Amino acid sequence: MKIKGYELALSEEKLDDIIEHKTRKIELVGKDFTGYQQLTEGNKKALDHLVAAAMYFTDIAEEQDHDLNVQMRHALEEKAAQNPQAAKTLKVFNMFQGLEGHNGVDIKPVELFKGLSGRKGRNFYPADLSVEEFHQIIQKMLELGKDDEVRKILSVRTFVRREGNLLKAIDYTQYFADTFSKIANELEVAAHYTTDEDFKDYLGWQAQALLQNNEDMDMLADKHWAVLQNNNQLEFTIGRESYDDELTPSIYENKKLLKLLEERGIEVNAKDTLGARVGIINKEGTDLILKFKEHMPELAKLMPFNDQYTQSVSSGGELKQTMVDADIVMLTGDYARCRGGITLAQNLPNNDKLAIKTGGGRRNVYHRQIRQSGDKERIKKLLDRLVAPEFHQYYDSEADHLFVIGHENGHSLGPDNTYQRALGNHKSTIEEHKADMVSVTFMPEYVKIGVISEEMLKKIYTTWVIKRLFLKAQPVEVHRVAELIHFNFLLAKGAFSFDTEHKVHIHFDKFHDAAYKLLAETIALQLSKSPEKAKQFIDRYTVWGKESQYIAEVQKELGIKNYIELVPHY
Numbered sequence: 006m007k008i009k010g011y012e013l014a015l016s017e018e019k020l021d022d023i024i025e026h027k028t029r030k031i032e033l034v035g036k037d038f039t040g041y042q043q044l045t046e047g048n049k050k051a052l053d054h055l056v057a058a059a060m061y062f063t064d065i066a067e068e069q070d071h072d073l074n075v076q077m078r079h080a081l082e083e084k085a086a087q088n089p090q091a092a093k094t095l096k097v098f099n100m101f102q103g104l105e106g107h108n109g110v111d112i113k114p115v116e117l118f119k120g121l122s123g124r125k126g127r128n129f130y131p132a133d134l135s136v137e138e139f140h141q142i143i144q145k146m147l148e149l150g151k152d153d154e155v156r157k158i159l160s161v162r163t164f165v166r167r168e169g170n171l172l173k174a175i176d177y178t179q180y181f182a183d184t185f186s187k188i189a190n191e192l193e194v195a196a197h198y199t200t201d202e203d204f205k206d207y208l209g210w211q212a213q214a215l216l217q218n219n220e221d222m223d224m225l226a227d228k229h230w231a232v233l234q235n236n237n238q239l240e241f242t243i244g245r246e247s248y249d250d251e252l253t254p255s256i257y258e259n260k261k262l263l264k265l266l267e268e269r270g271i272e273v274n275a276k277d278t279l280g281a282r283v284g285i286i287n288k289e290g291t292d293l294i295l296k297f298k299e300h301m302p303e304l305a306k307l308m309p310f311n312d313q314y315t316q317s318v319s320s321g322g323e324l325k326q327t328m329v330d331a332d333i334v335m336l337t338g339d340y341a342r343c344r345g346g347i348t349l350a351q352n353l354p355n356n357d358k359l360a361i362k363t364g365g366g367r368r369n370v371y372h373r374q375i376r377q378s379g380d381k382e383r384i385k386k387l388l389d390r391l392v393a394p395e396f397h398q399y400y401d402s403e404a405d406h407l408f409v410i411g412h413e414n415g416h417s418l419g420p421d422n423t424y425q426r427a428l429g430n431h432k433s434t435i436e437e438h439k440a441d442m443v444s445v446t447f448m449p450e451y452v453k454i455g456v457i458s459e460e461m462l463k464k465i466y467t468t469w470v471i472k473r474l475f476l477k478a479q480p481v482e483v484h485r486v487a488e489l490i491h492f493n494f495l496l497a498k499g500a501f502s503f504d505t506e507h508k509v510h511i512h513f514d515k516f517h518d519a520a521y522k523l524l525a526e527t528i529a530l531q532l533s534k535s536p537e538k539a540k541q542f543i544d545r546y547t548v549w550g551k552e553s554q555y556i557a558e559v560q561k562e563l564g565i566k567n568y569i570e571l572v573p574h575y
């Protein structure tokens with residue numbers, strides 16, 4: 006079967022295996038949901054338009070990811086009615102939101118068409134631009150004094166295309182002008198209907214930011230978004246995160262070029278992939294999260310080497326961080342893309358954004374339907390195979406949620422983005438690793454102040470080790486690589502151990518010290534600003550040992566549902 010001249014890469018048998026045995030469905034909320042029925046009439050109308058706005062981000066994110074994505078999807082949609090292989094390929098395409106993707110298990114991405122692969126620079130850069138040529142052209146452009154254009158080329162919000170022998174940048178607001186204008190219209194209408202004043206205000210700014218080629222507008226929209234707390238009923242976010250583009254960060258490995266750029270005050274930031282999230286704020290869930298927030302300035306004082314850097318949560322200062330728990334109505338674009346998983350929570354804006362650089366706050370949104378979608382039967386089997394019986398009582402999915410809260414808060418502690426960025430292509434691995442370690446290291450503080458019980462602390466440690474550190478395969482994705490680092494370090498330091506039957510025992514009395522040591526080593530690494538040291542650290546702690554291999558085999562035997570189909574009901 007050929008689609009636009011490309012052979013479908015996966016057989017029907019292989020596609021059936023993915024769809025029937027490896028796919029998990031996550032049901033989102035619709036109009037029959039209690040939270041929806043409690044909305045004001047104005048907010049119900051606004052929600053219609055927010056969902057309409059969100060739908061445009063599927064095409065946007067696919068276009069950013071690969072130049073052929075949108076047309077290959079349309080071609081699959083045309084063939085799907087007569088051809089089952091095309092229909093099933095389309096199903097997987099829609100989970101990846103693209104013609105290829107990592108499935109969280111295999112080292113290489115799964116490709117849906119023979120001869121079509123993703124690229125380092127995704128579709129942000131010309132398809133035939135190599136790392137070497139990219140660096141050469143940037144260097145040449147600096148020599149020619151084209152600093153302003155280089156600044157745009159290396160910014161989060163542009164596509165880059167060839168112009169003669171050089172490169173030029175096209176701002177997202179120009180590249181997507183038609184679509185952005187349609188989205189802005191929907192947001193304006195939603196703003197008109199919503200009965201929540203500060204949400205209305207934010208939607209107005211966000212609509213403007215989509216229409217103007219001006220980073221200041223993004224900054225203003227972000228600042229209005231970041232202050233939204235729980236008086237609002239609705240949640241809407243345009244997610245902008247830069248995990249996909251591997252070409253821009255390659256500059257961090259070219260010391261000579263990096264120095265030239267620094268001399269001219271030009272920042273190097275990877276490109277944003279866009280997505281949209283629509284939700285309804287959950288009041289009860291939000292109240293719990295806020296209890297964790299209250300105590301963050303105290304944690305800042307306990308961070309290793311805290312006298313050597315300024316933290317975004319400086320002790321005594323006001324914490325510019327809002328947090329909500331949301332029931333999810335719709336996820337599109339980057340949010341909906343299952344390439345190894347769907348995110349449980351997200352703290353924005355990231356450090357590369359003007360809003361943060363100019364002192365704005367962050368807002369963290371937790372995704373209820375995503376975290377509540379576990380497979381209980383499988384967990385029971387996993388405990389039987391890999392966990393000593395006396396620890397089964399400590400496995401608890403609520404404990405994992407508390408860990409995630411700590412992780413997200415963890416991004417607000419520690420050295421700032423100038424340190425993080427200096428680690429080049431290792432920045433995300435180290436930063437995600439740090440956030441995990443902040444969470445685990447400081448959980449005992451929440452026992453001391455009475456937010457959680459001693460029993461819950463044991464549950465958090467146990468659940469974290471089993472749910473997060475028992476990897477399903479040798480990791481490639483940054484969060485998973487970080488988890489292998491924790492596993493190896495904490496195992497070596499005796500925070501947990503395995504008996505002769507490969508069953509894990511958690512050593513609660515040793516856990517905190519081991520975690521603190523690892524956190525301290527990580528902060529020292531960020532302070533070093535050395536990509537070489539980061540690489541050495543990662544290499545040292547990502548050895549795939551015999552216990553990891555055994556665990557991965559058991560995981561495989563129990564079956565891994567590493568594909569996710571989001572099922573909207575709106």
Ligand SMILES: [Zn+2]
Pocket residue numbers: 412413416437440
């Ligand atoms: Zn994170």
